[in-house]
Amino acid sequence: MTLPHTPDDDRQTGPSDDTAPTSTDPQTGRDPDDGEKVRSPEEIARRKRIGRILLVLAIIGLIYGAYSFISYQLVGRYIQETDDAYIRADSVTIGSKLSGYIRSISVRDNQMVERGALLAEIDPTDYSNRVADANAQIAVARANRDASQASIGEARTGISQAEAALASARRELAYLNSQVALYRPLIATGAEPKQTYDQYVANRDKAAEDVAGKQAAVEQSRSQLASAEAQLEQSNAQVQSAEVKKQSSQNDLGYSRIAAPIAGKVASSALRVGQFVQPGQRLLSIVPTQDIYVEANFKETQIGLMRAGQPVIMRVDALSGVEFHGKVESVTPGTGATFSLIPPQNATGNFTKIVQRVPVRIHIDAGPEARQVLVPGLSVRVEIDTRSAKPMREKIKQEQEGGAAR
Structure with a gap:
């Protein structure tokens, strides 16, 4: 007698769960049924590319760091810079030696004059x-x-x-x-x-x-x-x-004929025809724009290796992107506070240490076109290369050790 066929019979006659073949990822070896997302070959390749890029970037960063460290040790630590610097000129204030009325005026503000040029005349x-x-x-x-x-x-x-x-x-x-x-x-x-x-x-x-x-x-x-x-x-x-x-x-x-003692530009003129002037009264100023220089105020911790003749790179705020070159002319024999009108008296009261600044005079190489822009008072960023004085620190140490030994 033949029994009727049912779906349960098919499940019983099919292969058992223990003997069924498993499907694993040939790249990762993971079974997709483990609950983890199966990565496609494209994703795996992308991850490998990212890894290589990160490795290259790490190597580049390491090389750059090593280069920066070596560059700092050899060059960077000897470059002293400050933005506390300004263009200066030794301007001359013109005054009258006599008393009298101004008869005539021969110049005007911002006019270029030569040495000996007539500026004004007092009634003679x-x-x-x-x-x-x-x-x-x-x-x-x-x-x-x-x-x-x-x-x-x-x-x-x-x-x-x-x-x-x-x-x-x-x-x-x-x-x-x-x-x-x-x-x-x-x-x-x-x-x-x-x-x-x-x-x-x-x-x-x-x-x-x-x-x-x-x-x-x-x-x-x-x-x-x-x-x-x-x-x-x-x-x-x-x-x-x-x-x-x-x-x-x-x-x-x-x-009675007031003449220019130097060549330069007339500035801040107070001359007026018919004006009565007294001896010593200020009349105008002459700025020698052809003899400008830079005065940079460096911290006392920066001047240890500064010497006259060292090369300088300068950037003027008024001329963005333009570099000027020059050299150190001299270092002031004292801090700015030493020559102030009222020097500090640190022997009285409470003391708070303040880093002092020392003015350094710098010659600037500038052509005629640049000198039309470079006027006293402009801000400058200064970098001084002090590598030429590297042996001086050791020499100073040897001098002191020798003096202590004696």
């Missing part, structure tokens, strides 16, 4: 009159000098005449003395009358008085000569004084 009338007055004083002094020279001549002539008269009187006195001596013994013997002897004695006494008078006249003439010579010296001094006053007046007349 008063100073021209002073020159004329000095000339008159010189003429008077010279006339006095000529008069003194004439007096000296007269005095010398008087001395000569007085000395001649004195000599004649002395000869007369000598003759009369000899006659008195001759007649004295004759009178005693009665060979000559006493009246003749008395006459010679009287003449002798008169001659003696005449000699004394002539001697006084000579002394008076000599005194007059000395006085005339003193007057001549005084006249010479008066001439020199008058000439000095004339030179001073001529100088003042020249100062």
